[in-house]
């Protein structure tokens with residue numbers, strides 16, 4: 422495997438040496454002023470740069486460093502730049518974040534901590550890169566952000582059925598992205614130039630749902646002043662997305678089934694059979710099989726709509742997707758609200774990874790939106806997100822070596838646990854420790870989710 426290249430911009434030879442020894446896992450290239458930094462950037466295109474803000478000709482002042490940062494961001498905006506500032510120079514650190522730096526680090530340099538920061542930045546850079554490559558390869562599915570194995574499997578499944586007309590049933594908890602998937606399937610299908618019409622069966626009163634779906638003729642009922650098309654007809658040629666199909670009243674289920682079998686509709690109060698050509702995608706967070714058993718959902722309709730079911734995984738089962746999505750939403754809301762928030766503290770990242778996200782992506786969006794609007798500085802902390810930073814989680818500024826090590830340990834455990842598919846023996850093996858040691862570490866760091874096997 423080729424090593425990642427990182428660029429260290431620092432005019433202190435001692436520090437260059439120290440970092441060279443710290444970053445043995447990477448190809449390290451150096452620069453000692455603005456011009457050489459830019460030359461190295463062009464030549465090596467590093468994903469991560471560490472940049473000392475105190476550069477010649479005026480090393481006591483951060484201005485040359487900030488200028489260098491601006492040039493790097495203008496030339497290669499995706500580069501993750503970690504700025505290194507003088508002790509207690511928080512003001513310039515925040516200015517740098519404001520200009521687009523990924524993170525900051527205050528001197529004196531501690532090898533373990535900076536290694537962690539670089540590792541995290543590289544990890545994020547490759548997650549983002551992978552996601553861009555995947556999105557490019559699947560134009561219609563591009564709106565689905567996520568690299569995790571579980572979401573990729575589902576995306577491939579969706580992609581395969583997109584070109585066909587089979588009825589698809591999207592299953593998954595609320596906020597997992599069922600509607601996003603439905604739209605992506607439509608956009609990836611031969612029907613993409615035709616309408617995509619969505620209707621939520623749970624949000625329309627029972628007595629109105631029929632005319633919403635099938636339309637009505639003038640005079641069909643009091644108030645029916647003119648003939649009106651229903652959603653089914655509006656979707657002609659395209660795709661109809663029936664969200665919360667489990668909430669469709671049983672009487673209407675019969676009429677829906679008839680339409681799906683015969684592909685003709687009759688408007689309410691109408692006598693003519695009108696042929697309609699649509700593809701139907703349904704979604705629900707309910708357990709339709711259980712509803713079939715207790716007779717609240719028709720079995721024949723269940724089989725008709727669910728020729729191919731797709732289960733969208735909850736966010737907590739999507740590995741590091743939460744970080745990728747969080748970054749995307751942070752950037753999006755920052756622009757939308759012209760806000761200050763630019764990056765996450767270490768504590769915020771740990772807290773997001775540990776949180777179970779019962780409301781899934783929608784919950785993540787809500788938490789981020791309020792954090793971005795409320796944030797007073799460029800760095801979003803766990804508390805801004807309404808999440809508690811746990812005992813093993815600390816905020817950015819801590820340089821305490823013991824805490825840094827503990828944090829690295831807990832992160833490695835989480836990574837190994839995911840890589841080992843939640844198998845404890847394999848996790849222990851990957852980490853090079855015995856099972857009892859692993860259990861005691863899990864206890865020490867209070868990793869409840871791993872303890873209970875969630």
Ligand SMILES: Nc1ncnc2c1ncn2[C@@H]1O[C@H](COP(=O)(O)OP(=O)(O)OP(=O)(O)O)[C@@H](O)[C@H]1O
Nearest residue numbers: 564565566594595596597598599600601706782783
């Ligand atoms: N993979 C994704 N990438 C980016 N944004 C996403 C993704 N999946 C979902 N979202 C966003 O998350 C929010 C919830 O998605 P969506 O409405 O599709 O979920 P849902 O499962 O249909 O929810 P519900 O069952 O509550 O209707 C939306 O704002 C959507 O834009």
